Amino acid sequence: MTRVQRFSRATLPVTPWKNGGGTTQEIASWPQGAGLDSFGWRVSIATIAAAGPFSVFAGIDRSIMLLEGDGVRLFTHDGRIDRRLDVPQQPFAFSGDDAIDCTLLGGASNDFNVMTRRGQWRADVRVLVHAAVIEAAPHGVLLALRGAWRLNDEACTEGEGLQWADAAQAWHAVPESEDARLVAVRIVPA
Structure with missing residues (x-):
């Protein structure tokens, strides 16, 4: 039997980040109830409200897409990645292994995030x-x-x-x- 669940952004729980720079609304993760160190995949919406480093997720492939707001600039200090995320609905894929820093291009923004465990x-x-x-x-x-x-x-x-x-x-x-x-x-x- 196919297990399909409806959701609404308006009712997804909001979880503050440990560093205080934003919040996350988890849409789904698998296996259900898996933590940040054990999920196979995870889809969420994040509000980025302050500049700062992204969390490193070793062994994870990530995709991020601006939903609303002014956007952010994502970059690595070695120059390998320097990407403005300022056009809504344009997915950008990158490795969770990279130490990515983020600066705001204006006010807070909302972003759609997909993370999958590489090799799985x-x-x-x-x-x-x-x-x-x-x-x-x-x-x-x-x-x-x-x-x-x-x-x-x-x-x-x-x-x-x-x-x-x-x-x-x-x-x-x-x-x-x-x-x-x-x-x-x-x-x-x-």
Whole structure:
């Protein structure tokens, strides 16, 4: 049986960061209840409210995407990474092994984050603007970024989404408004 759960950004619990620089709203992680040192994959929304270093996650592949706000600049002190995250809905992939620093480009921003344990899981992160078939994946998250969507038989409006774990699921995603945007995350074995 496919285990699909609805969620809303408005009701996700908010957890402050240890360094005080922001907060996280976890959408889903697997296995359920796994901590930051033992998850196979994790999808969340973070509010970055202050400059500072990103947490290092050894052995983790990461993808981050600006949702709202002025954005941030991500960089390593050796110059290998220097990326402005100031255009919404443009995923940027990087290694959690890297010691990344972050500066704000204005005020606080909200970012969509996907983390997968390298060698176990891999994430495909896409932003959809047109009707599409999202191929089956054993795990995943769909979040309406803007407008309304029909996801198989489920209706989702801005800020609402679906997540599933440990069950192969494919989706027919159909926008129901002109400005609709949907982030689709498929998590598959590496």
